[in-house]
Amino acid sequence: MSLGEELQEAVKSILATAWEVRDGTKVPEAEDVRLGNDAVKLDATLLYADLAESTSLVNDHEPHFAAEIYKSYLHCAAKVIQNNGGVITSYDGDRVMAVFIESNKNSAAAKAALQINYCVNKIITPKIHEQYPKLDSSFKVKQAVGIDTSSLFVARTGVRGANDLVWVGRAANYAAKLCGERVGNYATWITADVYRRLNESSKLSKGVDMWEKCKWLDHGIDVYRSSYWWPVA
Numbered sequence: 001m002s003l004g005e006e007l008q009e010a011v012k013s014i015l016a017t018a019w020e021v022r023d024g025t026k027v028p029e030a031e032d033v034r035l036g037n038d039a040v041k042l043d044a045t046l047l048y049a050d051l052a053e054s055t056s057l058v059n060d061h062e063p064h065f066a067a068e069i070y071k072s073y074l075h076c077a078a079k080v081i082q083n084n085g086g087v088i089t090s091y092d093g094d095r096v097m098a099v100f101i102e103s104n105k106n107s108a109a110a111k112a113a114l115q116i117n118y119c120v121n122k123i124i125t126p127k128i129h130e131q132y133p134k135l136d137s138s139f140k141v142k143q144a145v146g147i148d149t150s151s152l153f154v155a156r157t158g159v160r161g162a163n164d165l166v167w168v169g170r171a172a173n174y175a176a177k178l179c180g181e182r183v184g185n186y187a188t189w190i191t192a193d194v195y196r197r198l199n200e201s202s203k204l205s206k207g208v209d210m211w212e213k214c215k216w217l218d219h220g221i222d223v224y225r226s227s228y229w230w231p232v233a
Contacts, residue, residue: 014037017036018037019039020038021039021040023040024040024154026101027042027101030156030163033155034156035156035159037155038156041154042099043152044105044150045099045108045109046148046149046167046172047098047109047113047146047147048096048176049073049143050094050145053142054070069124072141073094073124073143074094077116080112080119081096081098081116085100086099086100086108086109089165097175097176098112106198107199110194110198113147114202114226114229117143117187117188117229118229118230119232120141121229122229122231123232124141125139125141146179147188147189148193149194152167152171152172153169155168181225186227187226188228189225192221210228211224211226
């Protein structure tokens with residue numbers, strides 16, 4: 001059978017085979033889901049943390065410097081996510097995706113995002129200038145985090161020996177797109193569904209709402225953004 005014929009048969013089988021879907025109680029690993037039309041349904045909150053201006057970082061600086069920024073950002077983001085109960089599901093260049101499923105998943109994800117912002121402003125950027133005193137004093141690491149919550153359909157895609165999970169649902173799409181927002185110092189972006197489920201500590205700072213409502217023009221819906229950060233002890 002030629003490759004073309006094999007692909008024809010594979011797509012025909014994918015489209016014709018009935019799905020076996022079960023409700024999930026934990027974030028699945030790839031081996032928990034079969035390569036066929038097998039899937040897990042989860043109600044989850046997704047967080048995407050994305051390093052901004054990575055193209056100019058690579059073009060304007062030495063490779064080792066850019067790599068140090070990547071590593072510092074992803075290390076801090078990953079540690080903060082895990083400390084808040086999130087499960088890291090993938091890295092994609094200069095971004096990391098994580099899933100939260102516990103009962104406080106929205107507040108935990110929001111806290112993680114605000115703590116990532118703290119790490120960037122109070123740990124990573126100052127340490128860079130400490131290590132490289134000749135660096136332009138205006139240099140600052142920039143990033144954004146997007147968060148949404150929804151029902152998700154988790155399937156396994158790829159071929160034997162080269163496959164991974166795919167997360168299908170609004171939260172995966174919106175969170176990934178929200179972390180691409182670049183407006184002023186607003187580093188954390190959440191949907192209205194996430195905002196409505198925040199506990200008081202993740203919503204207020206000394207009685208002041210940390211979140212500003214705005215219109216997400218790309219989708220014509222209300223979202224919330226924040227320039228606050230949450231200290232990491």
